[in-house]
Amino acid sequence: MTATRDTFGRPVVVVTGMGIVTSLGAGKDDNWARLVAGRSGIRTISRFPTDGLRTTMAGTVDFLKVEPFSSTDLSEKLADLAAEEAIAQAGIGAKGDFPGPLFLAVAPVEVEWPQREELARAVTRGAEITYDSLLEATAKGDYPHYHRRFLFGSVADALAETFGTKGSPISLSTACASGATAIQLGVEAIRRGETDAALCVGTDGSVNPEALIRFSLLSALSTQNDPPEAAVRPFAKNRDGFVMAEGAGALVLESLDAATARGAKILGVVTGCGELADSFHRTRSSPDGKPIIGCIRNALDDAGLAPEQIDYINAHGTGTPENDKMEYLGVSTVFGDHTTKIPVSSNKSMVGHTLSAAGAVEAVFSLLTLEHQRIPPTINYDVPDPAIPFDVVPNVARDARVTTVMSNSFGFGGQNATLILTGEPA
Amino acid sequence: MAESRSPQPAPVEAWITGIGLATSLGEGPEAHWQALQAGTINVDETTFKPYVVHPLAPVSFDAQIPKKGDQRQMEAWQRIGTYAAGLALASAGIKGNADILARTDMIVAAGGGERDLTVDSGILNTEMQGNAAPGFLNERLMSDLRPTLFLAQLSNLLAGNIAIVHGVTGSSRTFMGEEAAGFDAARVALARIASGQSDIALIGAAHNGERKDLLMLYEFGHFALKAPFRPVWARGADSNSGFALGSGGVFLVVESKEHAEARGAKPFARLSAVVADHARRKSGGEVTATLERLWNRLGAGKAAAIITGATGAEPATAEEKAFLAAHAGTPVRATATRFGHLVEAQFPLGLALAALSLSRGELFAPNDPTGVEVASLTAPSQIVVVGTGHWRGEGMALVEAVR
Structure with a gap:
């Protein structure tokens, strides 16, 4: 008999449905096959002229047509696909009648060019x-x-109507940690007993000229345009920035009680969530790493786990010089001697940085890692950075026994969020 | 929403212990109270002609944002919000208290995206003259956009600036989605405190209504009020419906009673319940029915008064009037007449004025020629704050006197 409450007496929160769209394709099967094959979804931008731009590639989702283009329209389509896949897998509710609230991580909306x-x-x-x-x-x-x-709530409004989620849908932004925060909000609502189920989605279709130029002006993007698939180089010495990308990830969360009662297949457990804000700078982490360290510790405490119990880290791993250095500082401070024994890989080396969606996309990949007992690689890792001695699972996927995954997400504005996922209820 | 079946521990009582207000009527609770009692309305019909806005009263940003460098990194909406957040922390007596601020949770309701109007119009003029080569947009944006403008536009950077300037770092979450973001921020913060997931939270929002790009967004739907100004209840369903955008920042410190008592903090009021829903609004009467359901869920008594953020947008406001008519005898006050529409900040504004009224033992004076608002002589013990989004979102809160 599985306990339906965790060690803190809270309802255990499980995942019963997952959906994903990235530049690698639509759906879990295609994404996973290409991810573990080390394929890159980064390509030269064809959506708009790139004359005069320092960065000319991105992980665009070009197989969904949006005419005339708007990032908000694309974000909605991406979220729609991912949520549909997740709800279908969960087999929950009825068509257009999802029995719980929506938490949507979405890029800020604005009128576009x-x-x-x-x-x-x-x-x-x-x-x-x-x-x-x-x-x-x-x-x-x-x-x-x-x-x-172009209302900020417009994507959530459309999703709430399509899927029939209940109550007031929440659109949220914690910048590049948004996807993880959407999941955290769902976990908290279920733990409070407010609902038995929640639909948590992260989506981002932001590759338009102005969005690209904004990140470019902040010197955040890689300019290694040729070949585009080699641009994202997390943890490598020759990394020079992140690559913007599009995608969506969706999770159906349920209390273990409710999932068991309806005989749902359990895909994983969200055992812990942590967050901590950084007050150092608008775009840079505190040099002492304390907020990241605190965020990771908060997640471990929330899960009731010791660092040694984590056996894979799905890194934020953007490939910017600053992020990867700070992520190493944070992880190595918490994990100590254990650090080099834990595989740490970055999905972004292949799918790019899906921004508001990243936390949700990477949660889905983390759960697929648990399901397949295979760790996706960090590709483009040819020149190790001696200052970051992680086992990055270089270039080739690896079979491994994985029971507990930590997934990190950090963002501009001092946002830090960490999720801990396991395969089966204890 | 699915009802909970698991037995839950008794909810923790939550108090509003800090109020930060900076609006078209001034700053701070005292100035606001006097302006409300005097019937002051600060409205500008000329700067954005033909549109009506309620401009921010002059404030000295230095008082809450001492570093000029920080001020330069923000656009107006972020400065207003960071300023009001500082006022709220000071009001609660936790400003500069690093120990408490490090575990204070933050939920900000935000829009964002203030445009550089000169850059936009410069680009459009060249494009419309047919002189734009391929890549022209790229070239101009690369050279004309200030690198840090993006950070002043990002929704979550109001929270980011509050963390930097005031040191609030327990957690930082930003909700978007117009009026609903305001009541969901309060709803989630209260749920977390009531269930023991959080002890203390800073919640609120800021809005700069003096923006042509924002007027454009609402004018797409013909919701932007054109001169002459009329009180919200006098706008009616004719051609002069809609809302006047207002500027202002509103933040509240909400904490568990136990946490407040342990540090000797006095409450303005108790935040007893916040509920919200999302009517599809496909047929007439859905908003009225939703508000009635939310009212019943709150369980307010007969001694209650109502402070509403009714916008003046139709048909939402007509539907809200029908709801109010069913509660005739309950005194009503509309914030939109006095402050304009602060969108994400409108519901927090209602909460702030409710807490202020309850702490003073009286409801502020009516200001309405149509008779919807009438004088109230009895001291309210409960105030229901109502938020009906101009397009989507219905929210309601019960705020009660702590006696």
Whole structure:
């Protein structure tokens, strides 16, 4: 008889459905096959002209067509696909009637250039384009669809309608930790007994010119454009930045009680969540690593586990010089002598950095790692960085006994979140 | 929502122990109370003509954001919010208390994305003259965008700035989604405290309504109020419906009674319950029915008053009026008449004014020519805060006097 409460007396939270879309493809099967084969989804951008850009590649999802393009439309399509796959696997509720709330990690929404240009074309010919003339054109025109589309809550609103989630859907951002935070919110709601199930989704379709240029101006992106598949080099000495990417990950979370009662197959357990904010700088981690260290310790404490019980770390591993160094400092401080004995790999070496979706995408990959007992590699690892002596599972996937995975997510604005996942209820 | 079956321990009582307010009516509880009682409305009908906005009253940002470098890293909405958050921490008596701030949880309701209007219009002018080569947009954005503008636009960077400037680092979560983000921030923070997942939280939001790019978003749906200004209840369903954007930051410190008592903090009020829903709004009456359901879930008594964030957007406000009509006899006050619409911050504003009213033992004066708001002589012991999103989202909170 499996205990349905954890060591702290809280309901055990399990995963009963997973869905994923990345630049490697749609669905768990294709993604996993390509991930463990060490395939890269990074390609030269074809969605828009890249003239004058320092970075010309990204992990775009080009197999979903969005015309005219908007990142918010693509984010919605990605989330739709991932959530549909997760709910179908869970076999929960009825079509369009998911029995719990939605927690959605989504990029901040805004009017984009194609729409702004459309408005400019509506301004009286010859008149100067200012926000006053744009506002006049807006008032005279008929654009209610842009109001619906560019509200911050618009993607969650559409998902809530499609899947029939209950209550007020939450759209959230903790920058590049958002996907992990969505899962954490679901875990907390189930532990409080507010609900038996939650749909947690992270999505991001942000590869548009302005978003790319914003990260480029912050010198955050890799410029190793050729060949694009070799651009992301987490933990390697010649790493030079992250690569923007698109995708979505979705999890159906349930209390173990509820999942067992309806005979659902249990795919994994979310045993712990940790977070801690960093007050050092808007884009850089505190040099002493304390917030990352504290975040990891909070997750271990929440799971009631010792560091030695973690046997794989799904790293944040963006491939920026700063992140990878700080992640090593944080992990090695907590894990001590154990650090080099734990495999640590970065999915981003292949799928790129899916930003708001990353925590959810990587949670799905972590659960697939547990299911298949095979650790995906860190590709493009040809020049080790002696300052980061992780076992990065270089270039080739590895069979291993994996019972407990830690997945890290860190983001601009001092965001740190860590999840701990296991394969089966204890 | 699925009802819980597991027996839960008795919920922990949560108090509002800090209020930070900076709006078109000034800053701080005392200034707000006086302005409300005097019926002051600060409205600007000319700067954004024909649109009406409620501009931020002058504040000295240095008082809460001492480093000019920090101020330069923020756009207005972040400065307003970081300022109001500092006021809330000071009001609760925890400003600078590193020990408490390091475990204070933060949930911020945020929009974001203030544009550089000059850059946008410069690019559009060239494009419309047909002079733009392929890659022109890239070239101009690469050269014209300030590298740090992105950080001033990112939704979660209000929370990030509060962490940097005030040292709130227990956790940092940002909810988006217009009005609903405001009530969900309060709802989740309260649920975490009530269940023992958190002891103390800073919640709130900030809004800069003096923005043409934001006016454009709401004008897409023809929701932006055009002059002349009218109180929210007098806008009606005719062509002059909609909302005037307002500027302001509102933050609250909410903590468990036990935590507050242990440090000798006094409550403004008790935050007893926050509930929310998301009506599809496909047919008339859904909003009214949803508000009625939320009211019943709160279990407010007859002595209650209502502070609502009714926007003036139709049909949502007409539906809310129908709900209010079913509770005739309960005194009502609308924040939108006095402050404009602060979107994500409107519900936190209602909570702040409810807590303030309860701590003072009276509801502030009516300000409404249509008769929806009437004078109330009895001291309220309960105030229900209502939030009906202009497009989506219904939320409600029960705030009670601590006697």
